[in-house]
Structure formats: structure tokens, C-alpha cells
Amino acid sequence: MSENATGYQVLARKYRPETFADLVGQDAMVRTLRNAFEADRIAQAFIMTGIRGTGKTTTARIIAKGMNCIGPDGTGGPTTDPCGKCGNCVAIMEGRHVDVMEMDAASRTGVDDIREIIESVHYRAASARYKIYIIDEVHMLSTNAFNALLKTLEEPPAHVKFIFATTEIRKVPVTVLSRCQRFDLRRIEPEVMIALLKKIATAETASITDEALALITRAAEGSARDAQSLLDQAISHGAGETTVDQVRAMLGLADRGRVMDLFDMIMRGDASGALGELGAQYSDGADPLAVLRDLAEITHWVSVVKITPDAADDPTISPDDRIRGQGFAENLPMRVLTRTWQMLLKALEEVANAPNAMMAAEMAVIRLTHVADLPTPDELIKKLQDTPAPPPTQARMAPKIGTNGPRGSRPDGGPSMSTAMPSSTTAGGSTDVRGAGTNTALALSSAHALQRFPSFDHVLMLIRDQREIKLLLDVENHLQLAKYSPGRIEFEPTPDAPPDLAQRLGSRLQTLTGVRWAVSLVSSGGAPSLRAQQAAKDEALKNDAKTHPLVQAIFDAFPKAEISNIKTPQTIANEAEAAALPEVEDEWDPFEQD
Numbered sequence: 001m002s003e004n005a006t007g008y009q010v011l012a013r014k015y016r017p018e019t020f021a022d023l024v025g026q027d028a029m030v031r032t033l034r035n036a037f038e039a040d041r042i043a044q045a046f047i048m049t050g051i052r053g054t055g056k057t058t059t060a061r062i063i064a065k066g067m068n069c070i071g072p073d074g075t076g077g078p079t080t081d082p083c084g085k086c087g088n089c090v091a092i093m094e095g096r097h098v099d100v101m102e103m104d105a106a107s108r109t110g111v112d113d114i115r116e117i118i119e120s121v122h123y124r125a126a127s128a129r130y131k132i133y134i135i136d137e138v139h140m141l142s143t144n145a146f147n148a149l150l151k152t153l154e155e156p157p158a159h160v161k162f163i164f165a166t167t168e169i170r171k172v173p174v175t176v177l178s179r180c181q182r183f184d185l186r187r188i189e190p191e192v193m194i195a196l197l198k199k200i201a202t203a204e205t206a207s208i209t210d211e212a213l214a215l216i217t218r219a220a221e222g223s224a225r226d227a228q229s230l231l232d233q234a235i236s237h238g239a240g241e242t243t244v245d246q247v248r249a250m251l252g253l254a255d256r257g258r259v260m261d262l263f264d265m266i267m268r269g270d271a272s273g274a275l276g277e278l279g280a281q282y283s284d285g286a287d288p289l290a291v292l293r294d295l296a297e298i299t300h301w302v303s304v305v306k307i308t309p310d311a312a313d314d315p316t317i318s319p320d321d322r323i324r325g326q327g328f329a330e331n332l333p334m335r336v337l338t339r340t341w342q343m344l345l346k347a348l349e350e351v352a353n354a355p356n357a358m359m360a361a362e363m364a365v366i367r368l369t370h371v372a373d374l375p376t377p378d379e380l381i382k383k384l385q386d387t388p389a390p391p392p393t394q395a396r397m398a399p400k401i402g403t404n405g406p407r408g409s410r411p412d413g414g415p416s417m418s419t420a421m422p423s424s425t426t427a428g429g430s431t432d433v434r435g436a437g438t439n440t441a442l443a444l445s446s447a448h449a450l451q452r453f454p455s456f457d458h459v460l461m462l463i464r465d466q467r468e469i470k471l472l473l474d475v476e477n478h479l480q481l482a483k484y485s486p487g488r489i490e491f492e493p494t495p496d497a498p499p500d501l502a503q504r505l506g507s508r509l510q511t512l513t514g515v516r517w518a519v520s521l522v523s524s525g526g527a528p529s530l531r532a533q534q535a536a537k538d539e540a541l542k543n544d545a546k547t548h549p550l551v552q553a554i555f556d557a558f559p560k561a562e563i564s565n566i567k568t569p570q571t572i573a574n575e576a577e578a579a580a581l582p583e584v585e586d587e588w589d590p591f592e593q594d
Contacts, residue, residue, distance in 0.1 A: 012228040015200055017058055018093060020066075020080050024196050024224065025188035026055065032183070034080045037066060042078065043181040045153055045162040047138070049169040050185030053225030056165035057102075059185070060134045063163060064100045065089045068128040078129070088128050099128040105140040114145045118152050121160045130161050138164040139171035146173050153179045187222025190214075190316045196224065197231050206235045211244035214316040219251055252287055259294040260324050262365075266295075266340075267332060271369040278365055288361035289351050296344040298325070303337045305329040336372070343368055449515045450486035459489075460530075462512060471508055474501055480526030488518045492526025541566045 017023045020030045036042055046063065048056040062082070069082035069089055082089050091097035103113070117133055125131040135141075141149075153162060153176065164180065166172055188196075197213045208231070216234060220227035230251075234242045237250045248255060258281055265274040281291055304311045306329040312322050347364030354360035375383065453459050463472045478497035483490040493501060506519035528536070542563045545551050555561055 010229070011200060011204070011232040012053075012225045015203075015228065017055065017062065018065075018084050019082060020062060023055055023059065023062070025192050026059070026185055029059070029183045029185065030080075033063065033066075037078055037080045040078075042067065042161070044156050044160075045164070045180040047164040047166065047169075047172070047177065047180040047182050048185060049166050049182065051187060051221075051223060052167060053220075053223030053227075054185040054187065055224065056167075056185055057134070057136055059183075060136075060163040060165055061092055061100075064097075064130075064132045064134065064161075065092045067130045067132065067161065068092065068097075068100070070129075097128065099125040099130070100132045100134065102134045102136065104136050106137045109140050109142050109145060111142065111144040111148045114141070114148045118148065121152055121157055124159050129159075131159055132161045132163060134163045134165070136165045137167070138176075139166045139168040143173075146176055150175055150179070188224055188227075189222075190217050190314065193217045193220065193222070193224070193227055194315060197227060200228065200231060201235070204235065206238075206242070208234060208238065208242040209244055211318060212242050212247040214318070215244055215247050215251070218316040249285070252285075252290060255281070255286075256294065256318075256321055259291060260298060260321060262291070263295055263298050263328070264324075266365065266368045267328070267336070267372055269369050269372040271366055274365050274369050275362060278361060282358055288357045289348065292344060292348055292351055292361055292364065296341065296348065298328075299337055299341045299344060301325060302328045302332065303334065303341065306332070306334060306337070335378070339371065340368060343371070449513050453486050453513075456481055456484045456489070459509070463508075466512055468508060471504060474498055475505065476530040478529060479505075480529050482522045482526040487515060488520075490520050490522050492522050492524060494529060538566070541568070 020033065023030055046060070048059055050056055065082040065084070065088070066080050067078050069079055070076050070086050071079075071083050072085050074086065076083070076086075084090070084093070088097065092100050095102060101117075103117075121131070121133075123131075156162065162180070164172075164176075169177075169182075169184075194210075194213050194217050197208075197216065201208050201213075212234060213231075216227055216230045219230060230247075234247050234250060238246050245255075258277065262274055262277045262281070265277060278288070278291065282288060301311070301314075301317075302325055305325055309326075309329075312326050312329075314322075317325070343364070347361070347367075350364065351357050351360040453462070460472070460475065463475065474497070478494040478501060480492040480494060481489070482492055489505070491502075498504075502519045502521055506517045509515075509517040509519075527533075545563060545566060546555070551563075
């Protein structure tokens with residue numbers, strides 16, 4: 001029957017490969033199968049894996065044809081070049097051969113479906129050399145179905161062959177994989193894909209530009225079926241010569257040149273221009289999510305070109321875009337590109353989930369332009385290192401003692417630091433106050449800093465406020481204070497105290513206060529630690545509570561009961577005060593009369 005009588009056939013089916021020579025981009029698999037057929041080492045089971053549209057099911061049918069082909073004269077044997085004319089070849093390619101059974105595991109997943117196969121393998125092929133079972137999307141089979149197939153798959157009859165196809169090889173049990181020859185079908189390279197599309201377009205007498213074919217190839221992502229389907233759609237969309245602009249509009253993509261303009265504006269920090277370009281593309285029908293996805297693709301491509309310059313020779317990239325991309329790779333630091341990549345990944349997620357995609361895309365562009373001119377961490381460190389340190393000033397050498405009184409006096413009526421400093425006379429007769437003044441200033445500064453810690457409780461408060469949790473726990477549990485004065489601590493450590501407690505406490509206090517602290521150990525005379533004191537208080541409160549008649553009655557009824565916590569009236573009042581809302585001084589009372 002003619003094509004007009006049977007209806008239109010899509011390009012993906014019309015130009016489906018019929019022999020191993022027609023398979024494109026799978027040279028390694030074809031070579032292995034050719035050698036196996038020539039050496040008569042045909043495996044009992046094959047499994048084909050790869051992304052969609054790379055030829056898994058087609059390869060399975062070609063293998064089935066090759067094993068059952070008898071040649072035009074009916075005397076041929078297994079071959080990698082099936083004739084395509086004998087009854088077996090024609091019936092297999094049309095999917096109606098009685099001995100080549102195709103099963104879709106996505107719709108027949110149960111053990112009952114596999115039981116039908118197990119029961120039928122014992123019967124020889126009706127008209128072909130081998131009885132072949134092609135199971136597509138085999139990873140969809142249930143666990144019980146896989147288990148039921150294992151024995152037959154391991155030791156099938158000589159006239160039975162299994163061919164599996166899957167896109168999710170990780171979901172196939174390893175017990176099944178170990179019984180099959182595995183072939184990984186690769187993504188088709190852009191050069192091979194473009195040549196295939198040109199061949200099909202020529203056969204269809206369709207006019208389509210090379211740029212349009214490159215755009216289709218990039219959108220297909222290595223899938224021959226996707227590329228052929230897009231080509232079929234593009235030929236219908238063009239109604240004549242199909243241009244790259246028509247294909248871009250068909251795919252809903254933004255103009256790559258305009259996306260590169262937007263990328264350039266973002267990298268220059270031109271927020272106004274970038275927002276204007278984004279808005280113009282949105283007005284022309286571009287999807288904000290697609291624009292950001294293209295920006296991420298350009299960022300990735302430029303980063304790869306920067307590391308591997310040969311990556312710029314991608315046939316799917318136009319010459320103008322290639323030149324601009326190489327310029328970006330030369331001028332943009334890798335830190336800027338990686339930062340842009342991370343921000344675009346976050347922006348893609350935000351735009352996908354935002355109630356208004358355009359608003360989210362605009363905010364993402366604003367963020368990108370804002371950080372574009374920020375220095376990288378290494379540039380910032382270098383700038384800080386190159387900046388000369390400011391000269392020492394009197395205000396930094398000696399902190400002010402008082403600021404409210406007149407110059408030369410302190411608030412308490414005493415002389416100021418400048419008048420209190422002893423002076424010395426140099427050989428030239430001038431007065432030099434720098435040496436003695438500095439020592440006096442440091443002494444006064446240390447004394448002033450230590451005035452904030454009149455008791456050891458203030459030291460604990462400082463450690464707690466600075467969130468020094470480990471040091472605070474060690475001090476509360478293991479420090480038995482013997483003597484305290486501002487700047488000096490003497491304590492007796494508990495037997496299980498850390499050996500470096502005194503050193504850590506002194507070092508940390510010096511860091512926090514800017515003043516050196518003398519922390520020393522004594523062998524005796526230390527008061528109980530804070531934790532021991534608190535435990536003694538809690539025990540006293542529990543013993544006091546146990547004398548209450550009501551508590552005694554509870555213990556009589558529940559002998560194994562324990563007092564876990566006690567709250568005093570003062571504790572309850574403090575907690576209530578902390579949880580209470582702040583008072584409003586001038587709260588308006590609607591019932592108050594003037």
C-alpha cells in the first residue's frame with residue numbers, strides 16, 4: 001500500500017534504522033555485535049540502556065532480524081546485515097512476527113505476565129530460527145516478576161533469546177544484569193546529529209537552514225527520536241524554508257544573541273539595561289524561566305571554554321556566539337562565573353515556584369547585577385594587604401578618661417591623662433612624654449577594663465554572653481574558686497578537671513577583655529564548684545519539700561516517686577516577668593473621660 005493510502009508516517013518511524021549500518025552514534029556496540037555474530041558467539045540475553053530516543057528498541061529489532069534472517073533465497077544464516085526482504089525481516093520490522101514477541105513492562109509488570117513467558121519458552125519457534133522476547137522498559141517489572149524470570153534467563157532453551165531495553169538501568173536487579181550482555185547506548189554527538197537531520201531533510205525535499213538544525217540538535221540533547229520529531233514539526237512550521245527564528249519561536253526559546261546581550265549587561269553590572277532587555281524579551285514572548293535557563297547554559301559554557309578552549313568549537317554554536325563566548329571566557333574570572341552559576345541555580349528554583357515568574361526573574365537579575373562589580377575574596381584580601389595601615393593617633397594610644405569636663409580635667413575633678421603624665425627632657429631641651437605617657441595610659445586602660453569585673457559572677461556573665469559553652473561548662477563543673485580579684489583568679493581544680501583549664505581560661509579572658517589575666521592553681525582552700533553549690537541547693541529544697549504533709553502523702557501512695565524539679569515562688573515570678581509583654585506607657589483608654 002502507498003503512503004497516501006496508509007496515512008502520513010512521522011519521520012521518527014519513517015527513517016527508523018533497519019540495519020546496523022543505519023545506526024548512528026553507536027559504533028562501539030555495532031562493532032561488538034558484528035564480531036559476536038561473525039564468531040557465532042551470540043549471547044542468550046542482551047540488555048540495552050540509554051536515554052530516550054537513542055535506539056534501544058530499534059537495536060533489539062535489528063538483532064532479532066539478524067538472528068532470524070534467511071536471506072532473499074531462504075538459505076542465509078544469522079547475520080549483522082539482514083536483507084530486509086525475507087518474510088522474517090519484514091514481519092519483525094512491522095511488529096507482527098509470531099516468534100518475536102514484544103512486551104511493554106510498563107503495562108505488564110506482574111508475575112503472571114512473566115509466567116506466560118516461562119510456559120511458552122519450552123515450545124520451539126513456529127517459523128523462525130529463534131524465539132525472541134523483547135521486553136521494553138524492563139525496570140518496571142515487579143520484584144516478584146524479576147525473581148520468577150531468573151531461572152529461565154540463566155538457562156534458557158537453545159532456541160530462545162531475551163532482549164531487554166531500559167532507561168533506568170539502576171532499577172534493574174544485579175542478578176538480572178549478571179545474566180545479560182549489557183550495551184550502553186550513547187547520546188548522539190552534535191556533528192553526527194546534524195548530518196542525520198540534513199540527510200532526512202534532503203530526502204524530504206525540505207529547506208531548513210544550518211542554524212535551525214543546530215538549534216534543533218541542541219534542544220534534542222542527544223536523542224535521535226527527539227531531533228527527528230522536532231525536525232518534523234519545524235518543516236510543518238516553516239511551510240517553505242525554515243529559519244532559525246521560526247524554530248526558536250516554535251520551541252519557545254529566547255534569541256541566544258539577545259540572551260548573550262543580557263548576560264553581558266549582567267556581568268557589567270548594568271541593572272537598568274538588564275531589566276530593560278529582560279522586559280523586551282518577555283514582551284516578545286520569551287518565558288522568564290527559559291531566559292534564566294539560557295543564562296545558566298551560557299554561564300556553564302563560558303566556564304568550560306575558560307578551562308578547555310577547544311569546547312568553543314561546538315557545531316551547535318554560531319560563529320558570532322562563539323567569538324563572544326571566547327571573549328567572556330578571557331575577561332571574566334572563574335570566581336565570578338561560579339558565583340553566577342550558583343545564583344542562577346537558586347533563581348531557577350525561585351522562578352519555578354514563584355506566583356509571578358517575571359517578578360522573580362527581575363529580582364534575580366537585580367541580585368546578579370548587584371554582585372557583578374563586587375570584588376572576589378582574593379581581590380578583597382589583596383586590597384586590604386596593599387592598603388597602608390593608618391598612623392597611630394593619640395586617641396588610639398590612650399583612651400579618653402572623661403569627655404564631659406573641660407580639657408585637662410576629669411569628671412571626678414582630678415587631672416586628665418595629659419596633665420598627669422610625667423615628662424622627661426631630651427638633650428635638645430624639649431619635653432618628651434611619649435615613653436612614660438604610654439606606660440601610664442596602658443596601666444589606666446587596664447585598670448579601667450578590669451573595673452567591669454568586680455566579682456567572679458561578672459566573669460561568668462562575660463563567658464556566657466560570648467557563648468563560650470565548653471569553657472562555661474568546665475568553669476561551672478571543675479573550678480573551685482579560692483580567691484578572686486579583678487585580673488587575678490586562684491582556684492582549686494576538681495579531680496576530673498581538664499589539665500588545661502587554667503591556661504584556656506586566662507587566654508580566653510585576655511582575648512575578650514584585652515587585658516592580661518593571672519589564673520593560677522592552688523592545692524587547697526577552694527570553695528565548692530558552682531555545679532556542686534547548685535546541686536546542694538537543689539538537694540536542700542527537695543529535703544525541705546519532703547517534710548511537707550502533702551508531699552509525704554504522695555510518697556506514701558507512690559513509694560518510688562522522685563522529685564524531678566522544684567520551682568520556688570521567686571523562680572515562678574521571674575519566669576512570668578520574662579514572658580510578660582512590655583508595658584505601654586501611654587496606652588489609650590477608650591473609656592477614659594477628658
